[in-house]
Amino acid sequence: MAQIVLDNVDKVYPGAVRAVDGLTLEIKDGEFMVLVGPSGCGKSTALRMIAGLEDISAGTVSIGDRVVNDLAPKDRDIAMVFQNYALYPHMTVEQNLAFGLQLRGTPKPEIKKRVAEAAKMLGLDQYLKRKPAALSGGQRQRVAMGRAIVREPQAYLMDEPLSNLDAKLRVSMRASLNQLHDRLGVTTVYVTHDQIEAMTLGHRVCVLREGRLQQVDTPQRLFDNPVNLFVAGFIGSPAMNFVTAQLVRDGGPHVAFAGEKLPVPEETFAGKPGLDGYFGREVIVGVRPSDFEDAAHANARWARIPVHTSVTEELGSEINVIFTIDAPPVVHKDTTDLAQDATEGEEDAAIPLVEDKALWTARVNARSHVRPGQDIELAVDTNNLHFFDPDSGVAIGHAAAHAVAPAGA
Amino acid sequence: MSLPVSTPLPPRRTGAASVADPPRTRAGRPPRSRAAGAAAGVLLWGYAAVALTPLLVMVSSSLRTEADLADRPLGLPLHPVFENYARAWSDGNFSTYFTNSVLVTCGSVLLGTGVSVLAAYALARYRFFGHGVMSAYFLAGLMLPIRLGIVPVFYLLNSLGLIDSRIGLICVYAASGVPFSVFVLTAFFRQLPAELEEAARMDGAGELRIFAQIMVPLVRPALMTVALFQFIPLWNDFFFPLVLIGNSDKYTLPVGLTHFVAEFETAHAQLNAGLVITTIPLVVLFLLATKQIVAGLTAGMSR
Numbered sequence: 001m002a003q004i005v006l007d008n009v010d011k012v013y014p015g016a017v018r019a020v021d022g023l024t025l026e027i028k029d030g031e032f033m034v035l036v037g038p039s040g041c042g043k044s045t046a047l048r049m050i051a052g053l054e055d056i057s058a059g060t061v062s063i064g065d066r067v068v069n070d071l072a073p074k075d076r077d078i079a080m081v082f083q084n085y086a087l088y089p090h091m092t093v094e095q096n097l098a099f100g101l102q103l104r105g106t107p108k109p110e111i112k113k114r115v116a117e118a119a120k121m122l123g124l125d126q127y128l129k130r131k132p133a134a135l136s137g138g139q140r141q142r143v144a145m146g147r148a149i150v151r152e153p154q155a156y157l158m159d160e161p162l163s164n165l166d167a168k169l170r171v172s173m174r175a176s177l178n179q180l181h182d183r184l185g186v187t188t189v190y191v192t193h194d195q196i197e198a199m200t201l202g203h204r205v206c207v208l209r210e211g212r213l214q215q216v217d218t219p220q221r222l223f224d225n226p227v228n229l230f231v232a233g234f235i236g237s238p239a240m241n242f243v244t245a246q247l248v249r250d251g252g253p254h255v256a257f258a259g260e261k262l263p264v265p266e267e268t269f270a271g272k273p274g275l276d277g278y279f280g281r282e283v284i285v286g287v288r289p290s291d292f293e294d295a296a297h298a299n300a301r302w303a304r305i306p307v308h309t310s311v312t313e314e315l316g317s318e319i320n321v322i323f324t325i326d327a328p329p330v331v332h333k334d335t336t337d338l339a340q341d342a343t344e345g346e347e348d349a350a351i352p353l354v355e356d357k358a359l360w361t362a363r364v365n366a367r368s369h370v371r372p373g374q375d376i377e378l379a380v381d382t383n384n385l386h387f388f389d390p391d392s393g394v395a396i397g398h399a400a401a402h403a404v405a406p407a408g409a
Numbered sequence: 410m411s412l413p414v415s416t417p418l419p420p421r422r423t424g425a426a427s428v429a430d431p432p433r434t435r436a437g438r439p440p441r442s443r444a445a446g447a448a449a450g451v452l453l454w455g456y457a458a459v460a461l462t463p464l465l466v467m468v469s470s471s472l473r474t475e476a477d478l479a480d481r482p483l484g485l486p487l488h489p490v491f492e493n494y495a496r497a498w499s500d501g502n503f504s505t506y507f508t509n510s511v512l513v514t515c516g517s518v519l520l521g522t523g524v525s526v527l528a529a530y531a532l533a534r535y536r537f538f539g540h541g542v543m544s545a546y547f548l549a550g551l552m553l554p555i556r557l558g559i560v561p562v563f564y565l566l567n568s569l570g571l572i573d574s575r576i577g578l579i580c581v582y583a584a585s586g587v588p589f590s591v592f593v594l595t596a597f598f599r600q601l602p603a604e605l606e607e608a609a610r611m612d613g614a615g616e617l618r619i620f621a622q623i624m625v626p627l628v629r630p631a632l633m634t635v636a637l638f639q640f641i642p643l644w645n646d647f648f649f650p651l652v653l654i655g656n657s658d659k660y661t662l663p664v665g666l667t668h669f670v671a672e673f674e675t676a677h678a679q680l681n682a683g684l685v686i687t688t689i690p691l692v693v694l695f696l697l698a699t700k701q702i703v704a705g706l707t708a709g710m711s712r
Contacts, residue, residue, distance in 0.1 A: 053607050074613035086604035090626040100612035147612075 002064030002154040002187060003029045004050060009059035011045050011211070019045040021211040023059070027155075027189060032181050034190045034202030038234070038341035042211035043191045044159055050189060051080050051157050063154055074103075079148035080157040084164060085140045087132040093119075093143050094128040100151050111150075118146040121180075138169045145180070155187040162197065174200055195235050199223070207231050209337070215400065223288075224384075227400050229334035229393040232286050232386055238320060239338070240286045241360040242330040244390060247278045255285050255385070258327035260305050262382055272397025275387055283396065284330055286386035289320065292362030294370065298379030309374045310359070314366070321362045321370055321378070329358040334393045464688070471681035478677050493682035501679060503686055505658060506665030511690075513575050513650075513661055514643045517582030522636050524583065525590035526628075530620055532591065533598035534606070544595075550588030555581075559652060566653060573655045581649055586639035597631040598624065637698050644691060662687045 004027040011020040020042040027033045035043040048054040050061055052073035060067050068076045079100070087096050094115060101111045119125050122142040132140055141161060148156050162170045162177075178201060181188055192198055198205045199219040207214040207222065207230075215227040219235075226232035232240045245257035253264040262285075269276050275283075295304050313320035329335070362378050370376050387396040470478060471493055472486035497503045531537075532544055555562075562581060563572070571577025601624060609619045625632070647663040654660060657668060666683050 051607075051611065053610070073607075073611045078611070080608070080611050082604045082608060084602060084604055086602065086608035088605065088609075088623060090629075099609075099614075103613040103618070147608075151612075 003027060003031075004155055004187060004189065005060075005062045006046070006050070007060045007062070009046070009049060009061060010057045011042070011049060011054060012057040019211050020049070023208075023211070023213055025206060025213065025216065027187060030185045030187055032188045032190065032201060032203045034192060034198040034205045035208060036192055036195055036198035036202075036205055036234075037208035037214075038337070039193055040210075041208040043193075043208050045211075046208070047157050047159055047189060047191045050155075051078060052076050077154045078157055079151045079153040079155075080159065081144045081148050081161045083160040085132070085144040085161075087140055087143055087147075089132055092129050092131055093124060093135070093146075096132070096143055097146050097150050100147065104151075114150045114152070115146075118149045121149070121183075122146050137165050138173065141165060141173060145177075149180075149184070153186070155189065158188065158190045160192055161190075163192070163194070170197075177201060196237060199235070205235075207234060225395070225398060226286075226386065227395050227398050229284065229286075229330075229332055229388050230337065232388070232395070233335060233338040234341075236288060236290075238289045238361040238363070240288050240386065241358070241362075242284055242286050242335060242388075243325060243327050243358055243360075244282055244330055245285045247275075247281060247283050247387075249279055253279070255283070257285065258325040260325075262303050262305070262380060262385070264385065265383055268383070268385065272387060272395075274397045278387070278396065282390050284332070284388040284390050284393070286388060287360075287380060288384060288386075289361045289363040291381040291384045292321075292364060293379045293381075294364040294368035295377035295379045297365045297368055299381070302379035303382050304377050304379055306375060306377050307360075307362075309370055309372055309376060312370055312372050316366065318366050319364050319368060319370060321364055321376070323360055323362070324357040325360055327358055328356050332390070332393050467681050467684050467688075470678060471685050473678060475676065475678045493678045494686070497679045497682040497686065501665075501683060502657070502660075502668075503662075503665065503683055506660050506662045507686065509575060509659055510644060510661040510687075513578050513582065514640060516575075516579040517586065517643055518636050518639045520579060521583035521586035521639055522590060522632060525587050525594055525635065526625065526632065528587070529591045529594035530598050530624060533595045534601075534624075547588050547591045551592060555585045556648060559648075563652060572653060573659065575654075575659055578649060578653055578661075581653070582639075582643050582646075586635075586643070589638065590635040593635050594628060594631055597628040601627055633698060637694065640694065641691060 006023050006025040006027075009020055009023045010018065012018055023042075023046055025033075035046060037043050045054060049056050050063070052068065052071060056069050060069055062068060063076055063078065088099065091099065097115045097118060098111050101114065106114075115128075116125075119128055122145060124139065124142055124146060127135060127139060127143075132143065135143065141164070144161065162173050165173060174197060181201075190201060192201075199222075202219055204216055205219050205222055206216040209230055215222060215231045217225075222231060222235050226235060226240075229242065233242070243257045245255040247264070248254050248256050248261075250256075250261070253266070253269070254261045255264060293299070293302065295302075307321075307323040307325070309321050309323050311322040313322070364370065364378070368376070388394065389396055466483065469484075469486050472489040472491070473484070474490055477484070528543075528547065532540065532547070566572050566574075566577045566581070569577070571580065605623060605627075606619055609623045614622065645663060646661075647667075650659075650661045650664045654664065657665075660668060662683075666680065666687065
């Protein structure tokens with residue numbers, strides 16, 4: 001086991017394409033680190049540089065105490081799980097598991113022991129003599145895991161290992177991965193574009209965008225204190241609602257937008273130094289869908305806003321209420337990037353907005369029985385409002401805000 | 410050999426799978442009308458008759474005596490005799506020709522395939538200086554029939570002292586099969602996912618081991634196909650041994666057959682026996698290899 005340290009790592013492809021740009025990241029011994037970001041953010045490239053499958057253009061990567069920049073993949077003592085599993089089709093499960101050990105000259109009885117242990121751990125005992133083609137997707141995935149486990153490496157690298165599985169299996173494999181990591185305690189770097197996977201698996205999650213680090217923190221802290229609009233919009237589902245608002249002092253601090261006014265608690269100013277400098281100016285306000293509630297079921301001290309429901313999504317345990325607010329959607333590089341990722345780059349994939357008004361989502365109690373087209377009153381937990389600078393997109397008063405390069409710089 | 414991607418699970422390949430294959434494909438076809446079915450049947454049986462009749466005549470003639478043949482050129486071997494085979498084999502020198510054919514053909518196929526698989530792997534999976542030129546060079550070999558170059562080939566072999574030599578013949582044959590084999594194998598190698606190579610590299614395999622233990626086993630069906638495609642024309646080839654071989658001890662079967670006709674003017678029965686001897690290995694090879702190749706091709710498709 002070992003820590004992995006990336007120090008100012010760059011990856012420049014021919015044609016001056018910067019896939020990874022000055023990435024500095026310290027992955028602690030035994031940590032489960034998730035690299036997450038939209039497609040093309042450089043997360044896979046970063047992983048492949050740790051693996052040794054890509055050259056490092058600049059900076060250093062160390063595993064344990066060794067700088068591994070010039071070491072071949074096999075000498076880095078790491079194991080990788082690939083998205084398409086990359087099992088050797090002509091070998092049985094047993095041979096697949098044993099291949100890496102054989103090449104390392106592990107004695108035969110030891111190989112047998114380790115393969116049997118891994119197979120037992122992953123529930124593959126009865127499939128050892130089968131070839132990968134005769135296995136289901138989930139079983140193949142477990143063989144790919146097993147191939148990494150038997151090697152007993154310093155670290156596991158996983159490149160979207162669950163993305164080829166169907167949704168239900170993915171959830172159960174996620175749980176087994178968590179269990180497996182608790183049991184083995186090996187440093188793991190895990191790449192995914194799925195923020196739910198990132199939140200559920202990672203001890204810490206590293207959000208990347210265009211090759212640059214945005215924020216590294218525990219899932220909860222990413223959710224509660226996103227460093228900029230991009231992270232705020234990327235982490236959390238449904239995504240955070242944004243609006244451009246005026247911060248006004250009107251018998252107490254308020255944010256005013258779309259004909260509504262939400263009070264801003266005094267404690268907020270203590271927690272976000274610099275926010276008071278924005279009085280009389282515009283800020284981008286972010287509200288998590290989960291910080292809404294149907295007024296009838298909500299804390300009496302929360303602020304109220306009346307809305308007209310456009311669509312409801314009843315999920316059983318809760319209802320997503322989608323409504324328009326009388327303000328244009330926030331146009332900022334961060335939010336447009338996110339929208340592009342959500343529609344996978346297709347310009348027309350999203351439904352055009354009605355009269356250019358922002359669509360918000362509120363997550364309310366299932367008992368509220370709200371129907372589409374209904375006017376309801378929503379309560380907002382104003383303690384959890386997020387404030388972003390309208391130019392840089394950086395969270396106002398965030399401790400790490402200075403560390404993030406402004407968007408598009 | 411289907412690869413573990415997100416395709417639906419292919420049926421398990423057990424011993425019974427290959428037997429069970431044909432009915433499944435037949436059931437998968439859309440139903441045809443009776444008339445169309447009958448027409449297709451007539452056409453196919455007609456073609457089979459045209460193709461098989463000469464072979465049947467050859468076999469039956471080889472089992473009849475010379476006198477019987479002279480009496481009735483076409484007819485059934487009512488009293489089959491096998492002395493034609495014995496005489497062709499010993500008196501007609503067919504044992505020598507047969508050995509030569511086996512040596513030359515197998516040697517050429519092994520050499521040609523070996524060279525091709527190495528070249529194809531490099532062309533398919535590496536980018537290097539001169540890559541395009543090399544690809545074009547191999548491809549050019551497909552464009553020009555090698556027989557057009559017989560005069561330069563003759564002088565080349567002559568200057569190398571390889572005229573009238575089985576090794577010279579093997580060299581020419583092996584080279585003649587390389588372009589096609591490289592062409593086919595390159596396509597196969599290119600299809601193999603890069604992750605397999607990377608996984609092997611992480612497992613600690615070097616270039617040679619990746620090639621020999623991961624990549625080559627995966628293109629085995631293609632290897633079988635190109636080997637067979639080289640074998641058949643070489644086994645049947647008449648032209649090169651005729652030009653390049655002078656000594657009758659080094660003749661291959663096709664040339665041997667003509668030699669045989671010239672020496673035994675009217676020995677049609679023995680000639681037919683010789684033809685059967687020449688044909689049998691091809692038939693056996695087809696019976697053995699077809700299953701392998703079909704299995705390999707279908708497995709390749711399902712990936």
